[in-house]
Amino acid sequence: MTQRGNHQRRGNLKRELLNKCCLGLFTALVLVSLLGCNSSRKASASTDADTSSSDSGTQLDVMCIGDRINNPPESFHYSYKYSDASNSVAQEADITPQAMDITVTDGSGTHKYHGVRSDEGNWGRAVLDLSSLNNAAMAARLSSLNGTSSLTSKGPENINGYSTTKYAIDTTSANAKDKQTYHALFGNSYAQGTLWAPADGCAVKLVLDEGLQQQDGSIKKVHYEMARIKK
Numbered sequence: 001m002t003q004r005g006n007h008q009r010r011g012n013l014k015r016e017l018l019n020k021c022c023l024g025l026f027t028a029l030v031l032v033s034l035l036g037c038n039s040s041r042k043a044s045a046s047t048d049a050d051t052s053s054s055d056s057g058t059q060l061d062v063m064c065i066g067d068r069i070n071n072p073p074e075s076f077h078y079s080y081k082y083s084d085a086s087n088s089v090a091q092e093a094d095i096t097p098q099a100m101d102i103t104v105t106d107g108s109g110t111h112k113y114h115g116v117r118s119d120e121g122n123w124g125r126a127v128l129d130l131s132s133l134n135n136a137a138m139a140a141r142l143s144s145l146n147g148t149s150s151l152t153s154k155g156p157e158n159i160n161g162y163s164t165t166k167y168a169i170d171t172t173s174a175n176a177k178d179k180q181t182y183h184a185l186f187g188n189s190y191a192q193g194t195l196w197a198p199a200d201g202c203a204v205k206l207v208l209d210e211g212l213q214q215q216d217g218s219i220k221k222v223h224y225e226m227a228r229i230k231k
Contacts, residue, residue: 058147059146060142060197061197061202062135062203063139063143064200064201064203065202069093072096074097076095077227077231078095078227079091079225079226080135080226081223081226089106091130091132100114102115102129113126135224141186142195144186145182149175149178150169154166160196161230161231162198162230165196165197169192169193169208171192187213188211188217189210189213189219190210191208192210193209206226207224209222
């Protein structure tokens with residue numbers, strides 16, 4: 001194959017990856033927009049004892065990790081694991097402001113990639129290598145829990161090189177109104193886990209189990225683990 005043909009193939013692959021990534025981000029952003037509208041309606045409604053919670057002002061963020069990867073402010077190790085009944089993905093990356101070394105293991109095997117910040121195309125492919133549609137959708141669902149009784153502070157804890165607050169996540173133990181809101185958005189789905197975040201709210205560790213209602217009414221069980229560790 002000619003050099004021109006190789007460039008064309010790489011260009012087509014890059015466009016395909018960008019389209020997939022944009023689709024995932026678009027889906028997540030639409031969901032976040034809907035969640036924002038719902039939150040506004042909730043805030044404007046009359047309050048009662050059932051809607052209050054000790055962590056009503058909590059604002060936690062998982063989507064921010066994508067920005068930390070694309071524009072790393074410091075050196076850190078990133079890990080992400082996803083599993084369900086038929087699939088699993090594991091990502092590991094050592095990231096600095098200048099470069100990243102990635103290892104991804106999934107159903108197709110294991111591959112490695114080296115990204116260099118000074119090469120825009122190379123860096124973009126590295127960032128895409130760490131993208132995940134499942135991750136984007138999960139992050140959007142977690143955004144719906146901000147300011148609700150599904151989040152409970154468990155106090156300060158130093159972890160992964162950061163001073164954080166530990167939060168328990170449990171949509172099944174939320175108050176009646178928060179349960180109703182979550183059900184309106186996601187049906188009989190549920191989320192249970194633990195998240196650690198510093199003062200800026202950007203998660204440094206997450207362990208999460210979700211049950212996701214499918215179109216046929218069944219519940220798909222999925223497991224996530226995510227961490228960024230300061231180096």
